[in-house]
Amino acid sequence: MSKILLSQVTLDFPIYGANTRSLKKSLVSLVTGGTIAQENHITFVRALENICLELSSGDTVGLIGHNGAGKSTLLRVLSKIYTPSIGKVKIKGRISSLLDLNLGIDLESTGYENIVLSGLLRGLSRKDIEVRKKTIAEFSELGDYLAMPIRTYSQGMQLRLAFSIATSFSPEILLLDEVMGVGDAPFMEKSKQRMSELVAESDIVVFSSHSNDLIRKFCKKALWLEKGHVKAFGLVDEVLAAYDTLKNHG
Ligand SMILES: Nc1ncnc2c1ncn2[C@@H]1O[C@H](COP(=O)(O)OP(=O)(O)O)[C@@H](O)[C@H]1O
Numbered sequence: 490m491s492k493i494l495l496s497q498v499t500l501d502f503p504i505y506g507a508n509t510r511s512l513k514k515s516l517v518s519l520v521t522g523g524t525i526a527q528e529n530h531i532t533f534v535r536a537l538e539n540i541c542l543e544l545s546s547g548d549t550v551g552l553i554g555h556n557g558a559g560k561s562t563l564l565r566v567l568s569k570i571y572t573p574s575i576g577k578v579k580i581k582g583r584i585s586s587l588l589d590l591n592l593g594i595d596l597e598s599t600g601y602e603n604i605v606l607s608g609l610l611r612g613l614s615r616k617d618i619e620v621r622k623k624t625i626a627e628f629s630e631l632g633d634y635l636a637m638p639i640r641t642y643s644q645g646m647q648l649r650l651a652f653s654i655a656t657s658f659s660p661e662i663l664l665l666d667e668v669m670g671v672g673d674a675p676f677m678e679k680s681k682q683r684m685s686e687l688v689a690e691s692d693i694v695v696f697s698s699h700s701n702d703l704i705r706k707f708c709k710k711a712l713w714l715e716k717g718h719v720k721a722f723g724l725v726d727e728v729l730a731a732y733d734t735l736k737n738h739g
């Protein structure tokens with residue numbers, strides 16, 4: 490039984506070197522991004538504000554909202570990369586996340602070495618890792634490139650490897666950030682297939698996407714963020730309908 494519990498989570502990024510004077514003029518008209526504020530002469534961006542969220546086994550949640558609404562930040566809080574400035578995060582369940590292509594991938598190491606590294610980071614035994622290595626290599630279709638350092642890979646190739654690694658572990662909690670839109674068409678098809686399997690295997694899924702189709706395909710619920718606030722949270726069709734209405738008329 491997995492669980493995610495966020496109570497009154499607020500996350501601030503202090504900004505050093507911001508030009509305070511020119512900031513003030515533009516504050517009013519922001520439509521995108523977290524709120525820029527000042528306290529004790531420190532400028533900060535409030536990326537998330539007072540987020541309360543309770544998810545349990547069976548919940549599949551699509552994160553929607555404009556650029557800068559806080560989707561990636563929220564996913565990073567859920568994967569414990571960021572600790573909130575205020576509020577509490579409680580998570581029960583093994584997490585696998587694909588949030589950032591470069592995160593956890595060492596550019597100087599080869600594809601194979603990175604596969605092993607990711608397994609060790611997840612606490613797998615050498616034996617388990619060997620078994621997975623083959624599956625990951627096959628899925629990625631990177632062939633001999635797996636023996637080359639990652640820095641020789643194109644963006645698309647890096648995505649293939651990162652996706653293959655992240656989805657090779659059956660997590661209890663699966664977190665994905667905008668990953669499905671990248672990569673070539675055949676790999677995307679394959680990724681969708683793999684996603685379907687993973688979603689079925691996982692207890693809780695949270696993923697952000699600009700594609701309503703993908704959100705509908707994989708999620709029963711949707712969480713709409715606006716400037717770091719929860720604008721709506723509920724059944725996917727209802728939230729998407731409200732979001733689209735605002736996008737088209739607002
Ligand atoms: N490392 C950072 N430093 C400062 N501000 C950040 C940082 N990461 C994100 N932000 C700000 O936090 C807000 C939310 O960003 P993000 O979570 O990336 O939004 P989204 O993923 O919805 O596009 C934005 O205003 C962005 O400028």
Ligand SMILES: [Mg+2]
Nearest residue numbers: 560561562667
């Ligand atoms: Mg983002």
